[in-house]
Amino acid sequence: MSFEIQDLADILRVLILIELDKKAVSKSSLKRKIDNICSGRFNIEARDFDETLKNMVEEGLLSISGNYIKLTGRGTEISKEWRRFLLKNEPILEVIAGIADGVVTSLVIIASSIIAGLTAKMMLIASILSLIVVSITNFSSFLLGGITEDLADLTTLQNLIIYSLSDIPDKKEKEKAICLAKELLNLLRKKRSKMGFLSALTCGGATFLSTIIPIAAYLILPQPFDILFSFLIIGIMASLFLVHYRSRKMRIHWKITLLQTIAIIIGAVSASLLLGTNI
Incomplete structure (x- = not known):
């Protein structure tokens, strides 16, 4: 995973890592949460959303079981680092x-x-x-x-x-x-x-x-x-x-x-x- 934010997929990836925690969530719930963040100005296309999830699974950041998504151990660590950097939590x-x-x-x-x-x-x-x-x-x-x-x-x-x-x-x-x-x-x-x-x-x-x-x-x-x-x-x-x-x-x-x-x-x-x- 690149640290750089150069396109829509990079922003989506960071947003997903910030919003997810250790609990598994459904794809539809995560998609709805991201659409709410967009304040109704536009919706993330399902194709872009699914492609980002697929790439994150390949990078070992997410695991998908049916319709549910969960951070892997590596994904949890990366998520913590992004939270420390962006949220100063x-x-x-x-x-x-x-x-x-x-x-x-x-x-x-x-x-x-x-x-x-x-x-x-x-x-x-x-x-x-x-x-x-x-x-x-x-x-x-x-x-x-x-x-x-x-x-x-x-x-x-x-x-x-x-x-x-x-x-x-x-x-x-x-x-x-x-x-x-x-x-x-x-x-x-x-x-x-x-x-x-x-x-x-x-x-x-x-x-x-x-x-x-x-x-x-x-x-x-x-x-x-x-x-x-x-x-x-x-x-x-x-x-x-x-x-x-x-x-x-x-x-x-x-x-x-x-x-x-x-x-x-x-x-x-x-x-x-x-x-x-x-x-």
Whole structure:
């Protein structure tokens, strides 16, 4: 399967991969769903639809049993990759940013409490205020930033696809391909809008949880267990998400992400404490 989108069949193939999941669906149901995406402007001809399905079966992406279609193992993997690329349905950045902000915030609050000798009540008030501000800021910034980024990405993608489709010699087929490409991008806009909200919510939630858990341990537990357990929780969260998770997603050795994480956290916490003590 080519990554390029050069004709109507390529767009149909991508659309089918995005719309199908692990469950088998009937041909008529899939055809109806694609026609609905076209918003009634035109219908995909049965000949083009069947030809695309046949090619996808030959490529090992689909299996057909009677009137039912199902993704193969290879098709499922390719479908996941297209979804990650086009829909951004895996909020990697949001999880990393949320955990990183939460870890730094909790470290700064706990370290500030120890240095300044704050009472439990003052510590609680400072924690609540910091937690609310950081979580809401992360949610709103990722929501607005995500909307802006998605619109810019999809506009660029639309221009590239339409430019690629402009070489189709048959005028009628070219018009249909361009119309289908635009409807595909409209579908992506709708799905990305939902994912953008969920991603922003994920970032805010990750920040909230990664901040509140170690701070709660610090406030509840007696000395010296409060410091030990709160730092242990922070270390576990940083190891799991900022080291292991990043290493797996970036496909690089965990020692590299470990050094990056330590350097960034030390730098951020040190800068925050220095600024705080000088104000």
